[in-house]
Amino acid sequence: MSVTPDGARGLPTRWRAVAGRAVAATALLTAVAFLPWLSGTDPALTVLRARSAEQDPTPAQLAAVRERLGLDEGPFVHLGRWLEGLGRGDAGTSWVSGEPVLPQVTTAFAVSLTLMLGALAVTVAVAALVSARTLYLGSRQRLLRGRAGAGAAVLAALPKFLLASLLATVCGVWLGWFPSQGWTGPASMVLPALALGVPSGAMIGGLLDQSLPAAFHESWARTWRAYGLPPGRIARTALRRALSGVLPQLLPTVVGLVGGAVAVEKIFNIPGLGRLALEAAVAQDLPPLQTATLALVLLGVGAGLAIQALRRALLGPALRDGALPALHAPALPRPRSLPWITGCCALALLTLVVAGLLRDPLHVDTAARLLPPSPDHPLGTDPLGRDLLARLGHGALRTASVALAVTAVSALLGLLIGAASQAGAGLTEVVSTLPAVLAGLLVTAVTGPSVWGAACAVCLVGWTPYAAQTSALLEQERASGHLLASVSFGAGPGYLLRHHLLPAVLPALLRNALLRLPTTVLVLASLGFLGLGEQPPTPEWGRLLSENQPYAELAPWTVLAPAAALALFAVLTVAGTATGPRRSR
């Protein structure tokens, strides 16, 4: 998927971005159009299977379907026909149901978009809460210490599907405050929006919280304070300053939920686009899959442009005129609690791993099913009577190393693509709304089921947050005065990269990557049904969570332990890398 067309180099930047989007979208839609032919599984078989699960398709039936759908004509004919139909406002008919695709996709899209806006509202509220303290103290010049960011890390590590199950059970079934399932009115939106919005809000808030001190540290803030301007005014301006770097994160984090909230859509029985796309993909029902992909691509580009406009509005002419100093974090001392938090997390995880490694994670004992925590099984047992402590301990290393490796590769990819500026921006917009499952299907189609497939698939879509962040930060940094000064002193690109560009990007990128680690673990596990990743019964944290999810109410410990372990891991990494000089200066 190369996106820097040679001919585009001489074009004005705006056109380069348009070309980037067009190339990326074309590549993606073509890849999707080839899916049934790449996968090696007869679409006639999957279509018939979707129509009627318990039947045994006879050769005659398969032939009839193949002929009816014109499968022998090959992907190009189909793609051409679909594109031609689109021009007339007709996206074809579903291979499975024979019904027109466009009404289905638009309905599902509207549902998912509404849900996403609800999640966005929650995200904004949670992000505000997370960064409120820094904002308040910073505007009053009382920001004396950095923050560990442990709270945000814990919230961001909450698995969305677990939060969804919890909310549906407690607020829906037990208390009856909101509908536990269905999509019948604004009330049914509350719980799913919370489940989706809280972790996203913590993620966005955590990033904002990290960049705010730098904004307060800039010289304008000192001047304004000296002039006696009210703290509220200073806070608002600092927020504008910090937001412009964080806003692009909304695209992969929140807008991406339109197609990527399959698990939550299932739990709340919401007829959204994520489920539609997944069902179509599994049945290899091409017309709805293509149309859903196109809708997601358009959404990504539209949202990308909107966010870009919002950033321009926030920063105003400063960005355009190169009058922006870059945000560089001040040397705040580490918070006093930091060593304690880091130490406790490290100790707890170490105990968990060591104690777990001494036990057998694979021994099935059907008589010991779902036992609550006891001296024999300190964390209880799972539905097959396996010891949870053992499974957590044995899974720790594999989970952590795969997640770290995937995150590192994604971050590196994101850094490179984000640095490619305008052309990269188009690619980022197109890919950031793409559900990981679709990437998983494409990978399965090419490589077949494999242990590394899941990691590949996640890397394929996982770089977008980092690319968005890199390009936003670099845009500011390039606009700054000191960069111009260095250039005029004869600094080459290598020097600029090492001394100006990378230092401006890396700390924020690192924080972002660490906040996203737990999500990566879960996404990796969510591709298991395609045969990607380690096969059971290998213990792995994401799998522990997803395979025990149905038992969340019956035996809460089966999901609480892995969720807590994941949160510990997240806090440890975030707090362990919190920047700033040591306390004893």
Next chain:
Amino acid sequence: MRTTSRGIVAALALGPLLAGCFASGDGGPGTDGAGAGGRLRIALAVPPVQALSPYSNDATVLSKLSVAEGLTALDEDGAAAPALATSWKRTNDTTWTFELREATFQDGTDVTAEAVVGALDHANRAETRPRVLSDVTLTAKAADADTVTLTTKTPDPVLPLRLASPALGILSPKAYAKDGTVSPVGTGTGPFEITRLTGKTKATLDRYDGYWGGRAKAPGIDVSWIADGTARAGALRGGDVDIAEWIPTAQAELLDESTRHEVPSVRTDSLVLNTASGLFADAPLRAAARAAVDGGVLVDSVFGGYADEAEGLFGPAVPWAARDRVEVTGRAKAATAAQVREETRGRTLRLAAYTNRAELPEAATVLQQQLEKAGFTVKQDVREYTQMEADLLAGKYDALVFSRVTLLDTGDAVAYLASDYTGDGVYNIAGLRDAKVDRAVRAAAEEGDTAERHRKIMRAEAEILRTDAVVPLVHEKVVQGIADDVEGVLLDPRERSLVDVDTRIE
């Protein structure tokens, strides 16, 4: 700063705007007042795939909710009972005559022989013929206004059973469109009439007052499709629905005892061994696997008690199976653990399971441990069913944990045995080619007398089990969630009926 606040205001204004569109776009009134006036609210598990066309999976919805009827129906013993036909007669080997009852379609027209012939012809000519007709050539003719003559090319002793299939429900001529699609909306003959179908999420049914069997007690049905089992159970517990079908094992224990009703199902879970290639082409190794595997431990663990230990291929939901069961003789001698280790040196047993039914991957893990104890080295492959079906049929696995309905749409067990275990079966995952099995299945298929047919089926079962191509594990039970105030729900092992004229809210 002004821009910021303007941006925020704009963002805040967008929310309600789109929320408004969502309410009008999807919801519609009436969902809150559901249950009013005794309407039944039902949560079904499998969303419609083809707008409730009888030629797809959706056919069972039509029979479950008593929307459409066939010429015949199945009684509790699995024998054919009158439905739209009051009686039938086999005039010779290949010809049957059916006398129709006086009934009307929900669009007001009469059920005539003409209409029945038209409906059966459409099923015959459907682009993908319903499975129930795939091994028979059927010609329907109207003898007079209320007599239909059916002719088959070859003798078909189970024709009345076939006609009970939900795929052969008789709809009014209006239902069949020129482009081959079939719409059951307002065209059935049953006590309930579909008035509206909203995508894959909801359907509204009203009582059909002209039903030949009398007025239904419930004034209507509100159906919602909830694919997620936890959500379905939650809907029942939260009082959103009165009936929720197929409550998963993990959720069943959370329901009140009075609301959960278990039904033995015709579904048997078994371990299918690949006899054609790989490890299990070797009979003593198959026997070793059979001896090692104990389905009994799955009952209380994986299935939470909602299953019976397997007796054979057919379980307690098939009433005659236990009566006519034949002892299995002539099995291969099982290899010992040491022999297994020696034989399989350097080779792993590829054990497949699919994620569509949550219990199967769990069962696979338990079986893995049992097989490892017997000396095998096991590697699992767990995926979504459609992702692995091609590999399964190509014999790329040694063993599969398989959940199978043993009475297919014909309601006759021979169809299952023939497709899964005979040399030319289309679904022969075990890759079995055994002359004795083929002969036994053919003998059962040709038998016309019901009791004798059952005995021959059980003889075929014994032949199949002798080869160790399949190791039955458990016979599943289905848990139906039914609120306390609902009466008259049908608990059908074949999952073909759920609601009828007598179902009501007290």
